[in-house]
Amino acid sequence: MxxxxxxxxxxxxxxxxxxxxxxxxxxxxxxxIIPGRISQLVLLLAFILFVIYxxxxxxxxxxxxxxHRPAAIKALEEAVERCAEMDKPMLFQTGIxxxxxxxxxxxxxxxxxxxxxxxxxxxxxxxxxxxxSPTLYPMAEAITREGFEVAGEGENYDPSMVRYxxxxxxxxxxxxxxxxxxxxxxxxxxxxxxxxxxxxxLEAAKxxxxxxxxxxxxxxxxxxxxxxxxxxxxGEEVFAAGAFCSQEPLQLGSLLGQxxxxxxxxxxxxxxxxxxxxxxxxxxQVLNS
Amino acid sequence: MxxxxxxxxxxPIVIIWIAALIIFCNYFFGGSALGSAFRTLTVDWAVLIxxxxxxxxxxxxxxxxxxxxxxxxxxxxxxxxxxxxxxLVIFVLILGVTLGIQSGPYSWMYNNILLPSWQTVYSIIxxxxxTAAYRAYKAxxxxxxxxxxxxxxxxxxxxxxxxxxxxxxxxxxSWVLDVVNMSGTRAIMIGATIGAISLLVKxxxxxxxxxxx
Amino acid sequence: MxxxxxxxxxxxxxxxVLLAAAxxxxxxxxxxxxxxxxxxxxxxxxxxxxxxxxxxxxxxAYAGMYPDAQPATRAGLIHLFRRPLNIVLWHxxxxxxxxxxxxxxxxxxxxxxxxxxxxxxxxxxxSEATTSATATSLRGVFKSDFYxxxxxxxxxxxxxxxxxxxxxxxxxxAAGGExxxxxxxxxxxxxxxxxxxxxxxxxxxxxxxWKAGSVIGMTNGVLGGAEYETLIGAxxxxxxxxxxxxTVSLLYVGLxxxxxxxxxxxxx
Numbered sequence: 001m002x003x004x005x006x007x008x009x010x011x012x013x014x015x016x017x018x019x020x021x022x023x024x025x026x027x028x029x030x031x032x033i034i035p036g037r038i039s040q041l042v043l044l045l046a047f048i049l050f051v052i053y054x055x056x057x058x059x060x061x062x063x064x065x066x067x068h069r070p071a072a073i074k075a076l077e078e079a080v081e082r083c084a085e086m087d088k089p090m091l092f093q094t095g096i097x098x099x100x101x102x103x104x105x106x107x108x109x110x111x112x113x114x115x116x117x118x119x120x121x122x123x124x125x126x127x128x129x130x131x132x133s134p135t136l137y138p139m140a141e142a143i144t145r146e147g148f149e150v151a152g153e154g155e156n157y158d159p160s161m162v163r164y165x166x167x168x169x170x171x172x173x174x175x176x177x178x179x180x181x182x183x184x185x186x187x188x189x190x191x192x193x194x195x196x197x198x199x200x201x202l203e204a205a206k207x208x209x210x211x212x213x214x215x216x217x218x219x220x221x222x223x224x225x226x227x228x229x230x231x232x233x234x235g236e237e238v239f240a241a242g243a244f245c246s247q248e249p250l251q252l253g254s255l256l257g258q259x260x261x262x263x264x265x266x267x268x269x270x271x272x273x274x275x276x277x278x279x280x281x282x283x284x285q286v287l288n289s
Numbered sequence: 290m291x292x293x294x295x296x297x298x299x300x301p302i303v304i305i306w307i308a309a310l311i312i313f314c315n316y317f318f319g320g321s322a323l324g325s326a327f328r329t330l331t332v333d334w335a336v337l338i339x340x341x342x343x344x345x346x347x348x349x350x351x352x353x354x355x356x357x358x359x360x361x362x363x364x365x366x367x368x369x370x371x372x373x374x375x376x377l378v379i380f381v382l383i384l385g386v387t388l389g390i391q392s393g394p395y396s397w398m399y400n401n402i403l404l405p406s407w408q409t410v411y412s413i414i415x416x417x418x419x420t421a422a423y424r425a426y427k428a429x430x431x432x433x434x435x436x437x438x439x440x441x442x443x444x445x446x447x448x449x450x451x452x453x454x455x456x457x458x459x460x461x462x463s464w465v466l467d468v469v470n471m472s473g474t475r476a477i478m479i480g481a482t483i484g485a486i487s488l489l490v491k492x493x494x495x496x497x498x499x500x501x502x
Numbered sequence: 503m504x505x506x507x508x509x510x511x512x513x514x515x516x517x518x519v520l521l522a523a524a525x526x527x528x529x530x531x532x533x534x535x536x537x538x539x540x541x542x543x544x545x546x547x548x549x550x551x552x553x554x555x556x557x558x559x560x561x562x563a564y565a566g567m568y569p570d571a572q573p574a575t576r577a578g579l580i581h582l583f584r585r586p587l588n589i590v591l592w593h594x595x596x597x598x599x600x601x602x603x604x605x606x607x608x609x610x611x612x613x614x615x616x617x618x619x620x621x622x623x624x625x626x627x628x629s630e631a632t633t634s635a636t637a638t639s640l641r642g643v644f645k646s647d648f649y650x651x652x653x654x655x656x657x658x659x660x661x662x663x664x665x666x667x668x669x670x671x672x673x674x675x676a677a678g679g680e681x682x683x684x685x686x687x688x689x690x691x692x693x694x695x696x697x698x699x700x701x702x703x704x705x706x707x708x709x710x711x712w713k714a715g716s717v718i719g720m721t722n723g724v725l726g727g728a729e730y731e732t733l734i735g736a737x738x739x740x741x742x743x744x745x746x747x748x749t750v751s752l753l754y755v756g757l758x759x760x761x762x763x764x765x766x767x768x769x770x
Contacts (some may be wrong), residue, residue: 129395196567391599396603449534459536
């Protein structure tokens with residue numbers, strides 16, 4: 001054996017007796033973890049490892065998982081064609097949050113934006129992006145330009161396609177409503193972090209005759225999307241749509257890791273429910289340790 | 290060489306790793322050194338970044354207004370509105386900075402112009418919710434019928450008058466919220482949190498779009 | 503009938519909603535309100551806090567959505583200031599200071615002394631990071647109070663610095679998920695109970711947390727405000743607006759009924 005057992009036993013004993021809460025370099029001992037957070041650390045590390053495994057399997061071993069095309073993405077493609085036929089623009093809203101709020105949703109939204117801008121460039125459909133976020137706006141601008149260039153329509157890209165509107169929620173809402181009426185949009189895409197203005201803008205888009213495609217992972221916005229959108233993505237479907245649109249092995253592999261994590265969470269829930277039926281608190285005690 | 294370092298992805302990844310390790314280790318292992326580093330990160334740097342974003346937003350808006358006002362395609366009305374917007378932003382900024390936000394003129398403007406405007410736009414939701422409910426809550430199929438039933442029960446629960454008619458509306462509506470809604474909410478929360486962990490891994494690996502291509 | 507068709511269903515609905523909201527506003531009936539368990543739990547918790555307990559208030563009011571949270575916020579402030587508690591309040595929204603000034607006109611602070619019994623700290627940007635930082639050290643975040651007095655000169659703040667020094671954190675008028683920040687940064691790491699006077703949109707999202715015990719109780723927008731006003735025995739904007747809630751909710755139910763009647767008629 002590489003490490004002497006007696007040394008390990010002595011180290012464990014010494015660490016257990018130690019009163020210091022400082023994390024000593026080179027030692028790995030549960031007593032250094034703040035009580036009540038061990039299971040949290042274990043679960044977090046497990047989920048991280050699942051995601052890393054999914055990415056490794058996909059990128060290194062080239063076993064890329066396939067995901068079915070979300071209905072909202074199919075609707076997005078049809079919406080772009082509709083806009084091209086009617087010669088009316090598609091409006092893509094990036095959402096009111098910045099990257100620090102709902103970063104995961106923003107990243108997925110940018111993938112969908114990239115896909116939508118490429119499609120719009122290919123089909124020669126008018127494309128407008130509105131962003132109320134000072135951090136997402138430059139990213140949206142860069143991605144839209146890149147989408148047009150990748151589609152070979154770089155010269156058709158106009159910087160005024162991407163519009164920064166106020167970062168104040170209600171001011172943004174008024175500005176978008178005005179934009180929709182002025183430009184007479186045929187399709188409205190709202191994927192990302194939205195607040196109360198979500199329902200107002202969806203209804204305003206409906207008023208102009210546009211179809212609504214939405215996506216939100218925040219619980220608060222899902223009812224708005226369900227009622228206001230013709231097609232929408234709930235929760236992790238937003239991430240799946242982002243991965244589908246980018247078709248990058250890394251993104252698709254991370255979805256596999258997410259699914260493995262979800263299965264683990266589900267197994268814990270079922271185990272907990274079963275143990276509760278038999279009046280056992282074991283899982284609760286383990287998770288609280 | 291400095292330019293190469295600043296333009297590259299390596300520096301942001303290193304900063305992200307340091308920040309992530311400080312936050313994780315402080316949460317799981319504690320300790321005064323980590324606690325102090327954590328406070329520096331969250332209080333000093335995070336606040337600085339958020340405030341810079343606010344400034345960036347305001348400057349971008351002003352810049353855009355000026356660019357559009359000077360554009361050849363803009364009409365006289367456009368130019369006037371852009372110039373007016375820019376003037377208002379600068380005027381309110383000067384007022385707030387010189388007199389303070391508790392001063393009479395600033396308070397008056399806030400309470401009598403800004404607040405009613407915001408609240409008016411928010412109040413429009415009541416109209417749009419009605420048209421959305423009329424259009425969307427239709428029992429075209431089984432799933433739509435279930436959505437309709439759940440929505441109706443919660444609506445009836447939220448109307449205080451129904452408690453006077455029959456107490457069962459409150460009980461059933463509360464059950465829909467406390468049991469059915471709760472289980473769905475938990476599932477979505479778990480999925481969303483796992484998505485955030487996945488994003489963290491991708492950022493730490495340096496393979497996420499926000500770090501640049 | 504053709505005139506109605508020409509006008510369009512939207513405008514008819516808008517008119518009906520306007521009438522359903524305007525008439526009860528002008529002619530108040532004052533229907534009774536059933537208090538929910540969540541509001542009751544929040545009220546009981548605050549009512550049973552020992553005298554001299556430190557309570558943190560995260561004032562997250564945002565101007566646009568404030569009307570929904572206003573009744574509960576006002577009732578909550580009245581209740582908190584009525585009890586002999588030490589209150590430390592700070593803002594997580596730029597609109598907070600202006601809105602709080604308006605609400606404090608209705609709050610009777612009685613013999614409470616500013617600086618000794620309650621303190622208002624300023625607004626610091628930074629969202630969840632700031633909430634996390636306040637949990638580890640208030641002094642690290644705030645150097646002075648809202649009026650510019652250095653924090654070391656405030657007697658109330660002498661023994662208060664971190665989350666563990668508080669018996670509860672109350673999040674008021676949050677519209678962007680600030681309750682979740684408090685749960686993640688105050689309750690989970692430091693076990694400080696979280697109470698929420700929140701808007702109706704956020705309310706369903708907090709139910710899992712309430713069931714799990716992370717949130718001690720919460721109010722549900724205007725209705726929750728009316729419930730809380732009933733509990734504290736102070737009639738306010740919440741109870742005045744319950745009639746509007748009733749008429750508009752019943753109108754929505756009616757519209758849904760009409761929409762589905764057409765479908766059923768077509769199927770038959």
